[in-house]
Amino acid sequence: RIYVFYGPHGCGKSTFLNNLLTRFEDYANTEEGLRYEVVWRLNIKKLKGTNKSAMSLSAFEKLIQVIDPENEGKHDLEGKDLAFDDKEQEYIEVPCLCHDNPFLVIPKDQRRNVLDELIKNDEFKWKLFTEKQYEWVFKEEVCTICSSIYQSLLERLGSPSEVFSMLYARPYYFNRRIGNGISVFNPGDKPLRRNFILNQMLQSRINALFQDSNVINYLYSSFAKVHNGIYALMDVKSHNVERMVELHNIISEGVHKVENLEERVDCLFFALMNPEDKRNLREFPSFEDRIQYIDIPYVLDVNTEVKIYMDIFGRHIEGSFLPMVLENFARAIICTRLGKKSGAMEEWIKDPKKYQNFCDDDLILLKMEIFSGVVPKWLEDSDVKALDKKMLKKIITESEIYGKEGLSGRDSIKIFDQFYSKYAKEDRLISMPDLCTFFKKLGDQPKKIIPQGFLSSLLRMYDYSILQQVKESLYYYNEEQIGKDIKNYISAVTNEFNSVIRCIFTKEEIYVTEAFLESIENRLLAENADPTRRKEMREEVLKKYTTLTLTQEIMIEGKDISETRLFQSLYDRYVHNLKKRVLEPFVANENFRNAIKDFDTEKFKTHDRRIKRDVTFLMENLSRKFGYTQQGANEVCIYVIDNDLANKFKNA
Template sequence: MSTVETALERIAQSVGEGGRKDPIPFHEFLQVLTDRPQAALRNIFQLFHDMIKSHISEGVDEYPDDPESIHYALYDCSRLFVEDTDNPFFADRLFANRLINLVEALKRGTQQNKIYIFEGPHGCGKSTFLNNLLMRFERYANTAEGSTYETVWRLDRRVLGSFRKGETNVFLDKLENLLDEYELRQSDVIAAKNSQQTGDEYIEIPCPSHDHPILMVPKASRRMFFNDLFKDERRVLEILGDKEYDWIFRNHPCTICSSLYQALIGKLKDPIEVLHMIHARPLQFNRRLGEGISVYNPGDKPLKQTVLTNDILQNRINALLQDSNQVRYIFSRFAKTNNGIYALMDVKSHNVERLMELHNIISEGVHKVEDIEENVSSLFLALMNPEDKQNIQDFPSFSDRIESIKIPYVLDIATEVEIYRNIFGRHIDESFLPRVLHNFARVIIASRLKTESAAMKEWIGDAEKYRLFCDPNLHLLKMEIYTGYIPKWLTEEDRKRLNAKRRRRIIAESEHEGEAGFSGRESIKIFNEFHSMFARKDRLIDMSVLRKFFTKIRPDLSELIPAGFLDSLVRMYNYSILQEVKESLYDYNEEQISRDIQNYMFAVNFEPGAVERNRFTGQKLEISEEFFESIEGRLLGAAADPFRRRAFRKETQNEYTSRTLTQEIVSEGKPVTETGLYQTLYQRYVYNLKEKALDPFLDNENFRRAIKDYDTEDFRTYDKRIRDDVTTLIANLVETYRYTQKGAKEMCIYVIDNELAREFAAP
């Protein structure tokens, strides 16, 4: 085979795989139904749900054991909105949870008689969201996994044209046969041109409303039919007892299918023979052709032709059934999206008229086509800007038919950063010190939040107690909650107060945020300017650069940033990295610390001057004021006066004798290292060691230079103690906090040059 033939063969094969599948007889469809009932019995709402869930994996709850969890999960929407798209849409955690809640409600059967309006400000990505959603739906619905079925009638002309006793006399019978023969020859010519039949013996009539084949079973007989079809009672109950399958027993077929059924029953007298003429085929969705998916832009003018038909097919139906009034093959454009999706891009201009036209359809589920009623059961979607709400305010009866789903500007830190990475490349991380890129996102998101939050104020009360970690308006804390993270710096009391009710109130406030501030387009433009201006190979972007950009280079942007937010953000960052440096520099002997604590717990029971052997460590102790002072200096800090130290010593001795020794050690048999007093003293000891870890280096210029010269030949010239300390510091920052070596060095220089240890020194 030549290369040309190979290429053509491959095209033919691919077209064949993706083309419309041949209809299967009704009895074969019933076999498919019994094998895979959940897949074969899907209306548009169930199909939409299955499409979403097939592209979004199970959500991740970072606090699964929290009894106050509200199941505010992390959903990865990249397969749905990002992968293989020309213009990706990034759903933040808030919107992803709204979307999942919506599709779960659709599956449960609460989908009827509503239009779902996705509302958001300019630049939030509404159009991108809907286009990507419909593209993904169309692809999914046209696969084997996503297939749903529609009805196709195949009228057997040999059966319908055969002689039946009592119907006609011999003369009329012969005449009918002659007419049939003539009509057969004429229709064959037409069918060859219009592809309306599958062979000489059939007339194929597709249901223009895409009715599900199961609706062809008479409504009164459907429950009995399913009981007979499924012998397994459990499987029957799954269908008959589940709300999502209510439509099977509630819905009627379209008027065309109903009239066809009645005409055939009248002619054949046998329901089984009628059902033999019903076939099923996978419904093919095609947005461009308006099949199953129709999308209207505000500028699309209404169609002049409101009633659609097929004259050739109508003539053939009339000739075969011999009654021109019995089956009228007419329908509206709404039939093409029955059991499909009807979408409006922005409710303005001509789309306002279309939305109003949907009022009766959504209210009653029917649409009048001349003198017949057409069933319409579609998933109605629309996009709306906040200012366009006035277009529907004059129709109060419509308000209960609308469900609004907010698409605000991104309020989730992680999603905002992911947008920058997608547009500018993931390499942008290499230009920033850790946390600084996310802090840029925090500045942008702060502009989108309401100044005050009743829910946050009711929960936290006075924000001043968290001034090292948060801003006066608690925006930084709220962003963490929106991102799904509960900060560790919260007090135990406030952590316990964050119950499910409070958490829901905080999340609910997002419904009214993200409508102002920097839009998605503006944030991308601002980030591009910022990154282009400061990204350098020889130096990473730190917080001083970020502050400089928003306060000196682009002070106009500060007008949208809450007052004091930048200062709080810098303070939080400085305090956090200072703790990282202290933690990384801390390298004390854990065994020695443990011995000191046990010795102190034992020694407080004796007066200075005593010599005793510690029952816990076996060590002989010379108990003196100097002994107590050395350990209490680490427990209370070097600034503690003698009165404070003696009071603390007395408190410790009381706790030891009243609870630790008598209850925990003697009664409960706990090792001394597992007692509450030991744990408390250990934490105090370690905390104070870390707090003072930087003190020896604050005024040591050699220490700063050694950090800069780390991993160079000059580093060898420094004192061994400094080399060891710097090596430990850099190694721990890289291993524990995932800094690059370059980032660790620059961050340490930032801490030293800005004298952060002195700024946050305990009073």
């Protein structure tokens, strides 16, 4: 079977395959992944006795020595007789061309007995004899050349132990650059003139040693070098079409004919293919069932897209952006690769308008979050519950049609290069207005495929997010007091009006009146909440307390009131409504804006003590909680104030 990585232009197929081959090569050369191959060390004395004349150098070898630069000083080429060093070596080293494991030299019918004697009875031995992954140990055969050497030696020496004394193992190191274990062909690489390779010097020595040129043919093809390795084609076009077709018989039978020899080829076959290249295989319908297509779409995950930019342009680029802006650039690119309409998303989210501060009307931004494996916190509980396994499967299944159109990987890198070159400055960070301006002025073709209104939704989401960050950073709350208010409120709604009670949680005395309940509900709901909504709130709290909090969580599970779901829900409401109003005292305060601009300068010392305290608190929290630099915190605060975001999202 051949694995074809199939996808549109610029989707990263080549990068993916190169990374895969690099990781494979690295692992194969580690101690954990290292493999061993056969190398024969043929003892000349044992095989030839004292007949040295039979092993004298051939004329071809003498010619090699003459032209060898290392022997340059030993020869006189100016008409004098040539002198040769005819000293006999101890052995001839013959490596296995197919990189076979030395154990395969043992005849198949004897392997189980040999292993049974060599390996003690333990868990590994049981796995070796029973599990599928070790079947090759007992079923595979050694290459034709090694088999010929074994048979010839056995005839000559008569004893298997004598034969195995000449059998050695050496590490099998993968090296893509010299085609050892990994061979990669580009469409422009011309085929070899002949389909076999011959080591004439070694062949002549083998012939002289065995005194028969037909016993062992040291002949092999380029496929032998990738036996037990990887053979890859970069794009199935031009010369690679021929190579692909040539693989048909190898993949079907696992053998390749080299002259009169059958050469076994067992390796991973990979190929890259663009959609238009599929027609090159139409003439070979029987080949289709031997191909397994693996789709490589354009990147749909925001984090992966950002990592690609940082890998190409350097990790330092992140420091040129305000937080979230680089990710939003990736979202603007990815939106062109996603279908605008989604039946699964429409079935899941019935009313997208309720999420207008977080998402676009077509729910493309939400799709990106789901594809990144994130269920956003801003989703309502009912929608989170609706996202069950069945619904999630529908969304993921639908995603399989995405990533085949839109801005390619090459396009996105080119566009990012233009954007970064234009807006990256030393004195300021790249902001969302920069991003929106850039995409609005982009060429017609890229601009057309960005869904209408998407950039506006992206900007709105960003504005709302940074407003919440500033509020969170500016807000200081007394957790103990909030906890007391909520506990007192729960106790109050479980008792009659105008009664005086002692709260069972805080031990404080409470006079249950409309005014008391409203004072806390103003923070749980809003100051202008109507009486009906307040009544519903009280009934809801009472019902949850009696049916779940008291009877289940406190009495059975032994939880403290502060650990219950009711308390946490009210606590979050309380804090959220306090944060909504935290900016109100500062929005129209010009001194506050000036203090932000002057932060960490001499002018900052001239401002009012309270403003200095608030600004310092704000800047430190933006840095600590949300990863802003001092410059970034300064710029984002000015952006929030100048664009009046507090009033823009006043009712949000």
